[in-house]
Amino acid sequence: MSSGPAASWPPWRERLHEIVFRSDTRSGRLFDLGLLIAILASVLAVMLESVPEIRAVHAETLSTAEWSFTLLFTAEYALRLLCVRSPARYAMSFFGLIDLLGILPTYLALFVPGAQALMTIRLLRMMRIFRILQLSAYVGESAILSRALRASRPKIVVFVVFVLSVVCSVGALMYVVEGPEHGFTSIPVAIYWAIVTLTTVGYGDITPETGIGRLCASAVMILGYGVLAVPTGIVTTELAFASRLRRTTRVCPGCASEDHEDDALHCKRCGAKL
Amino acid sequence: MSSGPAASWPPWRERLHEIVFRSDTRSGRLFDLGLLIAILASVLAVMLESVPEIRAVHAETLSTAEWSFTLLFTAEYALRLLCVRSPARYAMSFFGLIDLLGILPTYLALFVPGAQALMTIRLLRMMRIFRILQLSAYVGESAILSRALRASRPKIVVFVVFVLSVVCSVGALMYVVEGPEHGFTSIPVAIYWAIVTLTTVGYGDITPETGIGRLCASAVMILGYGVLAVPTGIVTTELAFASRLRRTTRVCPGCASEDHEDDALHCKRCGAKL
Amino acid sequence: MSSGPAASWPPWRERLHEIVFRSDTRSGRLFDLGLLIAILASVLAVMLESVPEIRAVHAETLSTAEWSFTLLFTAEYALRLLCVRSPARYAMSFFGLIDLLGILPTYLALFVPGAQALMTIRLLRMMRIFRILQLSAYVGESAILSRALRASRPKIVVFVVFVLSVVCSVGALMYVVEGPEHGFTSIPVAIYWAIVTLTTVGYGDITPETGIGRLCASAVMILGYGVLAVPTGIVTTELAFASRLRRTTRVCPGCASEDHEDDALHCKRCGAKL
């Protein structure tokens, strides 16, 4: 964004942009660090306020802190809109939406009581931490992870549609077999039970009690066992592929072979310098 | 099916076949879309009817909706039988059986109360959604997933027989150790407990209470830990293999065989250069 | 065993050996099939006897069945000892021990009441099923699975020692934090809780109730998440390696390359016949 022509762009905005958006300058890094501390403190305040024992004593203090943080973040959001070249594009970007979602709940809580708990969504802003620390290794790993997950998406969608069909059928079957008198009060509740069982969470708030019901549940669990293996297999395969991809971006100038390690200086096949 | 000689086949049947079975024409896609909406609506109706609060108020409406959908799907099933060239083969195919199973429960419920809950099996018909969307990527991914699962089958069968043997032995052992006074009322119940534990579902409706019982249970859990790894390993390995296979869509010029590996220079069947 | 010199070995023993031990002749297969049915029936009888409602009605019948099966299996065990060339080696082999363990519980039950439940160990004899069906594919898959598990053993041992140390430390910590008044009545009980939690079984019979206890438990769960990945990774890696090994048993006579697929007729590199 800052690489465009700066002719019609006042220098104070350029300076502001540097502080607010970039983290490779000293002032920018200080700004981001302060922001991170403010985010963590504000989330902590929301959490503490929800604990009855603490709210009884420090209600006033926490409410003040909450409003101060919200006003601070509102000012920061306005600053960001002011100094970016295309405010609309920023507002619709991933970080722009997260920034907005972190402010709204407090204002919403004026009308809907309890909405301020949603402010913990501010935690997602912590993702910026990787940018500040400038840990290129971590950014690289993030890229591999997200590339693998993106490549897995079509397989995962097929898989989730299949799992949802199975879960609904199993739920309806258990509703017929066990019936409302054993806790399966309706098909949606039975589907909830099926999801709890198939994902191996197993709360135990609803459990089969008849012999046939337990037989069906056992079949579902052993099925779930095999089913659990599928997403793991998908992600592992794509992750291995994504890791390998990163290694094959260098081609030997001597023999055109690929698959050289990160730290290789010479081609492992012909010995030419890479 | 539609590529055969159409001489003795009246054109209206050909037209009907196009609408009902194909999804690469405009009318066919509209038909499928309408069908999908009807399926979703009918499943929703069945689910809502099972919730006591809703049934108390809207019983009449939901019953009418249920019968309307069933008659609609019966007509659709008849249409499919009518316009397909080999009705017997369709009736015995995967989608043919699913289509039939989606209709039967309502008629069955005339004799067996509660059977209509089984209608949620209609959800399996949602599998058609991939055909409508014509997402070739998704179809390709389905093929990889099912090829990997088919290739894993022998290993999975060996594994399931082994797990069933272990589960029965552990169940009988716990029945002896804990006894009926701690909830292990019979060997089948103890086997149910063993399955719940080994799959890490862990409802907690039956739990060991004696010291020796807890020691045995701990051993089973740590064993289950390792056991859980086996199906995941199987599926991952086959998936990696199936994914690698897909990446090589090269056809041999000599014998037209496919399935050559990435690094193959010669056809593995006839030896011709690729 | 049958390939040794048969000079001093009477022909009726040779014939008996063929029936009892081999499954590639018609009589041998019939013997094995009858045996399998007897095993399944005897296990079913033991299970049914443990259900109070059934025992109340059919106690006599089931007890007779149990003794008949045990005498039958005792006779079979004697036959096996009689017709094998080295009885001691058979008695100490995997299948020999399993065969013995399947008989003992009934006799043991004369002295220790309830011991007959251990007879379900007979189910392990079902492993013979793969030999009868002569499914070479299944035998091959068993071999791959067991080779992979054998290769994983040193890594798994290191891992289990590590997990046991962690579980004991965590258990002691939770005993201090939560104390006997919240269900952690002693360190062994707390260790049982730690195993239930780390393996993600989570019965819920013992749960942390203080704030610090829940914080510790959360840390253990997230740790367990990562720990769960290790055995899976180990088995998957070894399985992939074992699968690959099977593929590399054929070497091209032309260019000495390996890694040919199962169904390859020609070398994929030089085109020579394999």
Add this chain to the structure above:
Amino acid sequence: MSSGPAASWPPWRERLHEIVFRSDTRSGRLFDLGLLIAILASVLAVMLESVPEIRAVHAETLSTAEWSFTLLFTAEYALRLLCVRSPARYAMSFFGLIDLLGILPTYLALFVPGAQALMTIRLLRMMRIFRILQLSAYVGESAILSRALRASRPKIVVFVVFVLSVVCSVGALMYVVEGPEHGFTSIPVAIYWAIVTLTTVGYGDITPETGIGRLCASAVMILGYGVLAVPTGIVTTELAFASRLRRTTRVCPGCASEDHEDDALHCKRCGAKL
């Protein structure tokens, strides 16, 4: 340590170092074996003391045993400090800290009742067992496991930060949806529930009871399903890579570098022929 100049180092210290620190001599191995037995016995004593029934009878004996073991380990720690060349470096090393942590709790228990339960941390000293047994295979496997885990670290850190953000947001959402009247008494408690659910532990001490709450919980569980796959994929990929690395213990004749891949013909660092 023992390869340095021994001029100013008295021979008795050298001899002591051999016994206490090395395990490739007969006296050293005997010392280590005695130590291991003492560790196991002391941990067993602590565990038994925590069981109310046993403490009621053997309180005196167990207390004496505890103090004897602690004094023994204190003497051993002093010996180690005495005969090592750089006591400070030993005291700060992994094993040095573990050795210290195994002694402190008993002394701490003089001031803080209950602290002696922390003595089970002594179990971590069991890690020495691999050194005594001199099972080079096991040590090699440990190295592979720890190299794979070290290589996975950046990816795991990214993943844990992501999971913590998700868990906090989900917890806050459920606190709003379910509220204190269904067990979600505060946001920290709701976050504890989210962790219990996402890791598929599922105690069942806190469960959603409203329809919307169960819908949200179902979404979290299915999400957790996919999330569970990520660390497994990471560890498996790194483990496969670390295993492959080990198989190539070739050293370059030109620059003595290691870590060359299986199919390398030239050194990747200096280009010399391998």
